[in-house]
């Protein structure tokens with residue numbers, strides 16, 4: 001008790017020495033004394049900003065593991081620990097009951113509040129259908145987005161949730177490229193972004209027309225768009241800029257009841273020059289902003305300008321009206337890769353998955369019966385490497401509807417050469433284009449689909465048309 005009093009007094013002295021006198025009035029003991037939360041009442045005329053700005057200096061003086069002022073329901077508090085700076089290990093958050101067992105539609109883990117409780121929010125709540133994450137550059141938006149997406153992949157199967165990721169500025173989301181949850185490879189340029197948004201609008205309209213019972217069975221479609229306003233501003237012609245703006249506005253406005261939810265991530269919310277209405281972005285997460293005006297643009301009140309950075313955030317939504325202070329976690333690429341590999345390995349039902357044909361692919365993966373297949377173009381088909389081996393592989397894969405690289409590799413003991421063989425098979429229009437690490441579709445449905453030059457190569461290597469027809473006739477799943 002004496003020690004707590006002394007600590008409270010030390011805080012008062014420190015704040016006073018930095019020109020911001022306060023009175024400590026209460027102390028809450030959290031987690032058997034692992035941390036303490038002091039309540040402070042500012043004395044008349046105290047500029048509270050000063051306390052936040054000097055928090056690091058005060059901590060250096062007090063030599064605590066953790067010292068952080070924050071607002072708890074608008075009341076100034078100080079969280080203090082002599083033992084640890086906190087457990088922000090993301091795996092512990094993923095395993096926590098708060099994340100695992102709750103009644104949210106789609107649960108996203110944010111981090112821990114100052115009492116060390118895990119805080120999540122409902123990304124698909126009927127009252128908060130879309131989310132805005134904003135801060136100055138380096139505030140921790142991409143890091144938070146990585147944790148959010150990893151949480152979704154970890155918790156939801158492909159039949160319950162699919163992802164569309166747009167990241168035209170950086171590469172911090174590239175690590176998700178192999179996830180089976182992706183409806184389309186990550187968009188890295190403006191044309192692909194426009195294409196994806198158009199596809200989402202089409203899907204939204206299809207879902208609007210669905211009876212409620214059928215909509216229930218559709219997976220949630222989660223769109224994450226990092227640096228969305230920079231992407232729009234970067235578009236080098238007015239048509240593209242208008243297309244991007246109109247499409248995303250349309251989605252934000254009409255997708256509320258279609259299980260399509262957006263998370264827009266932006267580093268210039270204030271005066272962004274785009275003027276997208278933010279009214280349906282009802283969940284707001286502000287990390288450290290450059291000033292209070294930027295904070296208002298993100299969370300509709302000041303406070304983010306006082307955050308210490310490094311993943312500290314204020315969260316607001318229609319269920320959380322006063323900003324909640326949360327410390328976010330970090331997750332590193334190898335850990336994300338492990339979670340993705342683990343999820344991909346599971347035999348997930350992908351029947352209802354929302355798949356968008358790959359942008360720019362001449363052979364859309366969703367429509368293998370496209371004209372291009374039945375009337376191959378004259379472009380030179382590239383056949384390289386060991387032709388007998390390639391012919392054997394072709395005859396073998398023709399028996400399947402889909403085939404994965406690892407299966408071919410195992411069967412023909414190809415080692416690293418499998419990538420080259422897969423490229424050959426794709427160039428010959430035998431298998432569909434690579435998309436994440438998903439099995440490729442066999443595009444040959446009848447013997448007529450096989451390009452002349454490929455048939456010639458097969459016959460040079462001892463296979464007749466009858467052999468090919470028999471292989472196709474015996475079709476089975478991989």
Ligand SMILES: Nc1ncnc2c1ncn2[C@@H]1O[C@H](COP(=O)(O)OP(=O)(O)O)[C@@H](O)[C@H]1O
Pocket residue numbers: 135136137138139140141142143144172310311312327328329330
């Ligand atoms: N939760 C966190 N804990 C510790 N450091 C963090 C956290 N989040 C972000 N950072 C630090 O901030 C840096 C910038 O984060 P980043 O997510 O790239 O910011 P932004 O996308 O807002 O520009 C990271 O490289 C990391 O050093």
Ligand SMILES: [Mg+2]
Pocket residue numbers: 141142143170172226
């Ligand atoms: Mg970023």
